[in-house]
Amino acid sequence: MKQILLFACVLALSFGSASSVFAQGTASAHNLIDIAYNGIPVTVDGDLSDWDDAHFVFMSQDSPFFLQITNGQPVQGVPDSPADFSAYFALKMTDEAIYVAARVRDEGVPLFDQPAGPNLAFDFDHISLYLGLYDIGTRPGSPHIEGPTTTNFNHINPVTEESFESNRHYRIASQYDDTESTLGPDYQLLLRAVEHDPATFVSRDFTYAGAYVDTTLGGTTAAVVLWDDELGYNIEWRIPFTSLAGKIAKGSGPFAEFEWPLFQPADGMIIPFDVDITDRDEPSPPDGYIPNTYLRAGQYPALWRDAHNFGMRGRIVDLSANPWDRPDSKFYIDYKPVQNVTIDGDLSDWADAMFYGNSQDHPHFLQITNNMPVQGVPASPADFSYYFSMKMDDEHVYFALVVRDEGTPMIETPATPNLAFNYDHMSVYLGLFDIGNRPGSPHVEGNSPGATNFMFTNPVTEEEFEASRHYRIAPEFDNTETTLGPDYQLLIRALDFGAIPFVSEEFTYNGAYVDTTIQGTVAATAFFEDENGYFLEWKVPFASLAGQISKRQSPFADFTWPLFEPAPGKIIVFDADVTDLDDGDRGNNRYLRMGRYPALWRDAHNFGMRGQIIEAGLPSTVSIDYTENRTAERPSSIELSQNFPNPFNPSTTIRFALPESQQVRLSVYNMLGQEVAVLVNGVQPAGVATVNFDASSLSSGMYIYRLTTGAETVSRKMLLLK
Numbered sequence: 001m002k003q004i005l006l007f008a009c010v011l012a013l014s015f016g017s018a019s020s021v022f023a024q025g026t027a028s029a030h031n032l033i034d035i036a037y038n039g040i041p042v043t044v045d046g047d048l049s050d051w052d053d054a055h056f057v058f059m060s061q062d063s064p065f066f067l068q069i070t071n072g073q074p075v076q077g078v079p080d081s082p083a084d085f086s087a088y089f090a091l092k093m094t095d096e097a098i099y100v101a102a103r104v105r106d107e108g109v110p111l112f113d114q115p116a117g118p119n120l121a122f123d124f125d126h127i128s129l130y131l132g133l134y135d136i137g138t139r140p141g142s143p144h145i146e147g148p149t150t151t152n153f154n155h156i157n158p159v160t161e162e163s164f165e166s167n168r169h170y171r172i173a174s175q176y177d178d179t180e181s182t183l184g185p186d187y188q189l190l191l192r193a194v195e196h197d198p199a200t201f202v203s204r205d206f207t208y209a210g211a212y213v214d215t216t217l218g219g220t221t222a223a224v225v226l227w228d229d230e231l232g233y234n235i236e237w238r239i240p241f242t243s244l245a246g247k248i249a250k251g252s253g254p255f256a257e258f259e260w261p262l263f264q265p266a267d268g269m270i271i272p273f274d275v276d277i278t279d280r281d282e283p284s285p286p287d288g289y290i291p292n293t294y295l296r297a298g299q300y301p302a303l304w305r306d307a308h309n310f311g312m313r314g315r316i317v318d319l320s321a322n323p324w325d326r327p328d329s330k331f332y333i334d335y336k337p338v339q340n341v342t343i344d345g346d347l348s349d350w351a352d353a354m355f356y357g358n359s360q361d362h363p364h365f366l367q368i369t370n371n372m373p374v375q376g377v378p379a380s381p382a383d384f385s386y387y388f389s390m391k392m393d394d395e396h397v398y399f400a401l402v403v404r405d406e407g408t409p410m411i412e413t414p415a416t417p418n419l420a421f422n423y424d425h426m427s428v429y430l431g432l433f434d435i436g437n438r439p440g441s442p443h444v445e446g447n448s449p450g451a452t453n454f455m456f457t458n459p460v461t462e463e464e465f466e467a468s469r470h471y472r473i474a475p476e477f478d479n480t481e482t483t484l485g486p487d488y489q490l491l492i493r494a495l496d497f498g499a500i501p502f503v504s505e506e507f508t509y510n511g512a513y514v515d516t517t518i519q520g521t522v523a524a525t526a527f528f529e530d531e532n533g534y535f536l537e538w539k540v541p542f543a544s545l546a547g548q549i550s551k552r553q554s555p556f557a558d559f560t561w562p563l564f565e566p567a568p569g570k571i572i573v574f575d576a577d578v579t580d581l582d583d584g585d586r587g588n589n590r591y592l593r594m595g596r597y598p599a600l601w602r603d604a605h606n607f608g609m610r611g612q613i614i615e616a617g618l619p620s621t622v623s624i625d626y627t628e629n630r631t632a633e634r635p636s637s638i639e640l641s642q643n644f645p646n647p648f649n650p651s652t653t654i655r656f657a658l659p660e661s662q663q664v665r666l667s668v669y670n671m672l673g674q675e676v677a678v679l680v681n682g683v684q685p686a687g688v689a690t691v692n693f694d695a696s697s698l699s700s701g702m703y704i705y706r707l708t709t710g711a712e713t714v715s716r717k718m719l720l721l722k
Helices: 118-123 417-422
Strands: 032-037 057-059 086-093 097-105 126-132 153-156 163-166 186-192 207-209 221-226 232-240 270-279 293-297 312-318 330-335 355-358 385-392 396-404 425-431 454-457 464-467 487-493 508-510 522-527 533-541 571-580 590-594 609-615 623-625 651-658 662-669 675-684 687-694 701-708 713-720
Touching (some): 057 293, 057 355, 086 270, 086 293, 097 126, 097 270, 118 126, 118 186, 118 207, 186 232, 396 425, 396 571, 417 425, 417 487, 487 533, 651 662, 675 687
Parallel strands (some): 032 086, 330 385
Antiparallel strands (some): 057 086, 097 232, 126 186, 126 270, 186 207, 221 232, 270 293, 270 312, 355 385, 385 396, 396 533, 425 487, 425 571, 487 508, 522 533, 571 609, 623 687, 651 687, 662 675, 701 713
16 A cells, blocks of 8 residues: 555534534544444344444555554554455444444454453454544544643542542543543443354453453443354444443442443434454464554554544434434545645545445445345455545545455456446446435436336427436426436546556546546546555546536437536435456456445436535534625734623624734633634634624533634633523
8 A cells, every 4th residue: 555644633523413504614524434323223143234224434454544543654463455354344323322343354263262351352353442422522633632642640539539640541521520622431342352142142251441441341242253154254242321331440440439421322423433453363472472463443553451532433323313314325525625636646635535445345235236146246355345535626526446456457448438337447426416305316217117217308499308317407407306416427447547648538438318428537546566456536527517518419419517516515416336357357347336226337326325525624603704804904913802792692703803814723611621612723814804603502601712823822701691
């Protein structure tokens, strides 16, 4: 893998309910997953068919974030390939418990050995979940700082009120903690990966809660089942929230008398977490040590027994209230007005993007094929697997691929783009319109079972014609209530564009009724250093998907396709598939698809994925006026005016001024020093601006609002009276 630069700023996202309005600034896509809450009931038996609504994260050393996890340093125990060791991981919740699932490929020695005690399992096959059970909300980074990285912490025993110093910091209830940013307790939960029958599973023999809790874990249920071919295993683990509440520390520990709070999940909460899965294939010799192999979600080094900076965010989605917002089909698309992406095959500028990992080990793989036989199933994730990502700015959509292909990566393809389907290529089936809160796809193919052909109206001649394939058009000309805009099927051949000059019309294709090559796109590819795979970047202007782009003889020849305008909060529909063909495999290509439907070929069918556009930055419920209220005056220093009105209920206006464009953070704190709102966070232009702050969610009392730049900090007080 190429070196990927560390993206050190971990950002958070807060949505609230499904009807949330995205305000100025939203969040980073790269570390956000959805947690299904009140979804399909889970039976702990090692069968993952009841995880159909879950978001599974693919963990392998091909992940663009893998080197970030190690801070670019050499890694002990790197897997040989995704066949040697890779995994899918997901979380679900009910009111009573959190559920953990993993599907682990291990072609060495799956479920290797077991130590005598759970707290000695770190070097053996196991799964560890580093979990913050509290709502992180809109905070820009982790509230968790390990003692040795700054100074030691002084904890307060809530029973005796005595304080003690520690260099490891596991968070406790907010009313007893000693830092401004802490919201609740952290846990490091470990389960040994040995075959577990839930009927005979003894939680305290095989589980462990690390750090100051430092005890075995009671009341959990687990199942670990070896695959039929013995090349991997499945994990299911149910952890009641009551097992993580009350007095759970060892009686002799400094936390022995702490009453850990009971977590109550709710729709829209954002919780921080990390997870790692460890593989061990052989014992260390008496005179040496063989390092274990580990894979981590998140972007920080091994946590061992300490809560450090959580790398992942889990958004809780209540499916009983939002059945359309299923985590299994959600994909977050990073948006900026202008993206800083260079099309060169180097993905270091994609560190803020979400990557969807795919292989035939995916728990949804058979659903993609509707449980029918599949031509060209990959031999393993080493034979064929990939990571896919998407970004947008005001003028372009960007695609990125990391493809593991230990056969013949980027095999030669035919001269004509529209014949590339059986060769190495990427297809993206894209609906460029905002689907919003609609419960299902608005796309039904004319000759699908139970459907009839569609009657289209030519917007120029006003004549009608029948179609058995349905690519959506501008809403004012469409004939169904649910259609919102046009669809596209965008294809790019996977070739070595370092050796072949890229010409958009020669290597790209727009299928179905448009049925033409695409103009004005830019692409680049690069091989892995060991040539067992490749990277691909593709930039497509929205303008190339607008106007009259179909072939002249097509019934859509006179259509004017609308120009898409991305914005945070819009939800588009899409599918994507990547196809692999190796030497001698003609007619037996392998494909892996995002979404849940068979090969679309040249037709828009039922889109399986939803892409939610989010903007890097902090979410905010405030409105900020940078046009009418910002004047040409240039103050000589930063200014922070008294809010008006003051006292206020529930909203007030805050005015600030800057002598020059600079990085600014405007935050609100309670009298305990806890940050309760972030109103502005980012580079702001010189001049005067006003911020309207709504404190409806806060209780009455005195608050401090603080304006911070790189050189100065100014604070004022305000009084909320309800």
